[in-house]
Amino acid sequence: MTSPDLTQLSHDVAALCRRTAEFIRQEAATFDRAKIEHKGLHDLVSYVDQETERRLVAGLRELLPTAGFITEEGTAGPDSQAEEFTWIIDPLDGTTNFVHGLPVYSISVGLLHGTELAVGVVHEVSRDESFRAVRGGGAFCNDQPIRVTDISDLHSSLIATGFPYKDFGKMEPFLQILGAFMSRSHGVRRLGSAAVDLAYVAAGRCEAFFEFNLNSYDVAAGILLVREAGGHVTQFLTDGDPLFGREVVASNGHLHAQVQAVIGEFWK
Numbered sequence: 096m097t098s099p100d101l102t103q104l105s106h107d108v109a110a111l112c113r114r115t116a117e118f119i120r121q122e123a124a125t126f127d128r129a130k131i132e133h134k135g136l137h138d139l140v141s142y143v144d145q146e147t148e149r150r151l152v153a154g155l156r157e158l159l160p161t162a163g164f165i166t167e168e169g170t171a172g173p174d175s176q177a178e179e180f181t182w183i184i185d186p187l188d189g190t191t192n193f194v195h196g197l198p199v200y201s202i203s204v205g206l207l208h209g210t211e212l213a214v215g216v217v218h219e220v221s222r223d224e225s226f227r228a229v230r231g232g233g234a235f236c237n238d239q240p241i242r243v244t245d246i247s248d249l250h251s252s253l254i255a256t257g258f259p260y261k262d263f264g265k266m267e268p269f270l271q272i273l274g275a276f277m278s279r280s281h282g283v284r285r286l287g288s289a290a291v292d293l294a295y296v297a298a299g300r301c302e303a304f305f306e307f308n309l310n311s312y313d314v315a316a317g318i319l320l321v322r323e324a325g326g327h328v329t330q331f332l333t334d335g336d337p338l339f340g341r342e343v344v345a346s347n348g349h350l351h352a353q354v355q356a357v358i359g360e361f362w363k
Contacts, residue, residue: 162179
């Protein structure tokens with residue numbers, strides 16, 4: 096297979112996400128909460144998630160017919176990580192927000208080339224903001240270059256996080272970490288979409304983000320966005336790969352050791 100032009104591919108994926116986001120916005124206007132389903136405790140899914148994923152899978156198959164898929168809702172069939180290219184898709188990151196009419200939710204599409212992230216697109220639906228990154232090619236919001244901040248003082252930073260919604264076994268240390276960040280920063284924000292949190296770190300809207308019990312489709316695109324915007328992304332206490340590691344710390348790089356140190360005080 097001839098290697099695709101990754102920059103052009105990122106534009107094509109961004110265009111696909113923008114078209115699909117229009118469908119989500121149309122459905123949001125008339126969404127009936129009686130139509131939600133429960134995949135597990137507090138883990139919601141709607142026909143909007145499923146139809147969005149079907150549209151994305153169909154469009155991505157046209158762009159790279161031989162690529163494998165890792166998807167949240169399984170509409171592409173059993174997950175299959177291909178040897179060369181694999182799409183990693185969250186069709187509606189922030190489903191709970193969507194269901195309740197809170198306007199923070201996104202489409203997240205990442206592309207693995209072998210074991211390396213090559214393309215990442217996060218489309219924030221309500222604001223119609225398209226975040227896009229290509230390995231070695233920088234990060235963009237609506238085609239304008241973005242960079243992480245250069246803040247190096249934790250007390251001058253804004254921290255984003257995500258609350259656990261089905262695994263409460265580590266609630267006590269998590270709340271201790273929250274308390275520490277509340278008293279040592281400008282504040283802590285919980286937006287409800289990990290993909291948006293990561294995109295906002297990349298765009299310099301907050302300095303760091305941390306969350307545990309995440310899946311690859313929650314973070315794939317966002318990890319690349321942060322890295323290409325000049326930031327750093329790891330697991331909580333090590334430099335391990337966060338893509339399949341179930342936990343992530345993303346920062347502007349200047350604060351990374353400080354953020355990990357705070358987490359390390361309580362997370363064992």
